[in-house]
Amino acid sequence: MLDALEQAEAAVAACFDTASWAADEHDIVAALDAAHRLEQRLAAVKLSLVRELDGRGTATAQGASSTAVWLRDRLRLGVGAARRLVELAATLDAAPAGVRDALAGGSVTVEQVRVIADTVEIVHSAAGAEAADKAVGLLVDWAAQFDAALLRRLGTRILDHVAPDVADAADEAALRAQESRAARDRHITISEQTDGRLRLAGILDTEAAAALRAAIDPLTTPTGPDDTRTPAQRRHDALADICRLALRTGELPETGGDPAQLVVTTTYDGLARQLGVGALDTGLQLTAEAVRRLACDAAILPAVLGGAGQALDVGRQRRLISGPLRRALVLRDGGCAFPGCDRPPRWCDGHHIRHWADGGDTSLANAVLLCGHHHRHVHHGDWAVRLGRDGHPEFIPPAWLDPEQVPRRNHYHRRR
Structure with missing residues (x-):
């Protein structure tokens, strides 16, 4: 074997030294196919060598804690890649002879072997050895046409082909097992960062x-050509x-006898003059600009303090733009x-064109509907309304965007 491998190594080295630019396209494609078969x-x-060394205990005999660790040092692999190599060697060793022959013949890839072995094991458990043998032949045929990912998807329906009499019952059992795993594994982890931000992770x-997805997908499309946000x-x-x-x-449950709500505390002078900061009821702070933007939202409960810190308006929900x-406003906008924005009214806040802290009144003539993204955009940007x-x-767009500052309108919503 060693002599044959050394000869193969020399042949591959000679191929590498051959200039492929001189060959015609047909020969290059044929050479690519041949190289791929040789690789498999x-x-x-x-894999057969790894399996043999693992079975002999060569790694532990040479002082390594495991075959994967020995392979990591011997072949300069990452530890994850070394473990996968050992696992795949064991999988191939236990796989039906037809699968091993297909890999040795170069007609399937290593990843396809993993998929075939997993699928055949499931078929064997559900329908027995005869159905498993049929599955091997079918999967090897499919592997000539489909990559590993698609092969795995096709494998989920293989019982329909090799054991249709048990397919429905097996599918139902698999679905129940999947639901059970999903219920067991479901979780959301919320980690608070030092600056008040949250990191979300979960399944x-x-x-x-x-x-x-039904709720979030309609809101993740770009809102127009000026939307430079990343997908994330x-x-x-x-x-x-x-x-x-x-x-x-x-309609959210009450907390401590009060409706679920966002509470922002600030001084009136700071709000009116866009100075100072605001405080959330969590103790975290917001800029005056953010407070003014939040104050436009009808679901905000302002807790406005006078110059000496006296409570001027606490506990009275201010639905600034509500009811009739x-x-x-919905009928008009x-x-x-x-x-260019297509967000419907239910996703929009009522925005005061002239902020109420600046003396703007709460009226149809001083209000406009804006979605969350464009509400922030108007407060932070240079657009005028x-x-x-x-x-x-x-x-009115900013001058850097349109030197003529020609007024623009939303033509997406049909005017009533």
């Missing part, structure tokens, strides 16, 4: 995942919008009024 055949040889079960940032903002919508419904006024002569909102 060498993988079969390598959702199938039902919760479907609900989250859009998902973040969509989750925040969903939370704001839930708070606005008033909000309904009129039809959704987020920012140019006004009502046109027909009473509909129009937005």
Whole structure:
């Protein structure tokens, strides 16, 4: 074997030194196919050697704690890759002869072998040895057409082909097992960072995942050509919008006898002059700009303090744009009024064109519907908002975007 491998190594080295640019396209494609087959055949040889060394205990005899650790040092592999090599060698050793022959013949890849072995084991448990033998032949045939990922997907329905009489019962049992695993593994971990941000991690079960996607996907599409957020940032903002919508419904369970709500505390002078900071009821601080933006939201409970810190308005929910006024605003704007945005009214806040802390009144003539993203954009950016002569909102872009500053409107929502 060693002599044959040394000859193969020399042949491969000679191939590498051959200039491929001189060959025609047909020969290059044929050479690629041949190199791929050779790679799989060498993988079969390598796995058989690893399995033999593991069975002999060579690694522990040479002072290593395991075969994987020995391979890591001997072949300069990452420890994860070394472990996978040992596991795959064991899988190949236990696989049906047809699978090993297919890998040795170069007709399947190493990853396909893993998929075939896993699938055949499931078939054997569900339908017996005869069905498992049929599955081997079918899967090897499929491997000539499909990659490992698609082969695994096809394998989930293989009982329909090799043992149709038990397929339905096996599928139902597999689904129950999957649901049980999902229920067991479901979790959300919330880790608070030192600056008040949260890190979320977890696994959702199938039902919760479907609900989250149904809620979040419509909100993660870019809102227009000026939307420079990354996909991850859009998902973040969509989750925040969903939370704001839930708070606005008033249907969340009470906490301590009060409705679920966001409480922001600030001084009136700081709010009116855009100076100072605001404080959340968690003790964390917000900029004055963020406080002014949050104050536009009808679901905010302001706790405004006078100059000496006296409570001027605590515990009275200020739905600044609500009831008939909000309904009129929805009828007029039809959704987020920012140019090019398609967000519906339920995802929008009522924004004061002239902030109420600056003396702006709460009226249809001083309000516009904005989704969460564009509400932040208007507060943080250089866009100006006004009502046109027909009473509909129009937005003045900043000079750096449009030197002419031609007013723009949202033409997505049909005007009533």
